Amino acid sequence: MALKISLKPGEKIVVNGAVIVNGDRRSTLILQNKASLLREKDILLAEDVDTPVKHVYFPIMLMYMDDKGFNKYHEQFVLRMTELLSVIEEPGAKALCVAISKDVMDGEYYKALLKCKKMFEYEGERLNYVP
Template structure:
């Protein structure tokens, strides 16, 4: 089954480690085989890793793009353990378990999707603390 991507003008994506930029018009790409693809909105730069949940997301993203390398997995495991040791919300704990299971099953894109829930949870909590 092919994956159809519609790209906005000047939108970037990473395809199997290669950064691809669209030109000045909307474009459609069709990918016919399995590939590691991240759209610009899903790419996190190292300088943007500024919270515990983002410290979980980043090594998952690197595993997805570069393969299951132990240095990325070790960082993920450390950060997930730290995060889980300070939360008690059942829904957040369940999301952590989903992310961990996805990583263990090497479903990295799914792990990224589920990790975004942790980033949202964290942002909501931080917002509540600032009020």
């Protein structure tokens, strides 16, 4: 099944590790086979990893985009998720962490990233900031 992506002028995406920048007009891309794809808004830079949930999100993103470094990124994920679970008390947030871990175990990294984004809201409320 093909994936159709509409890009805004100047918008960036990463496809299998390659950064693609759209030109000065809106355009549409159609990916006909399986690929690891992240939109610019979903990419977290190392220097922006400054909260516990971002420390979980970042290695998942790297596992998704760079399978060669999987072992290193997976170790980081396990460490950070263990740390996060040790301080979360709210049952819904714990359940979401478990669901993220299950997605990672199943190789469903993009789904895990989407669930992590839901955790940003929870974290923002607890740390009193807007992500």
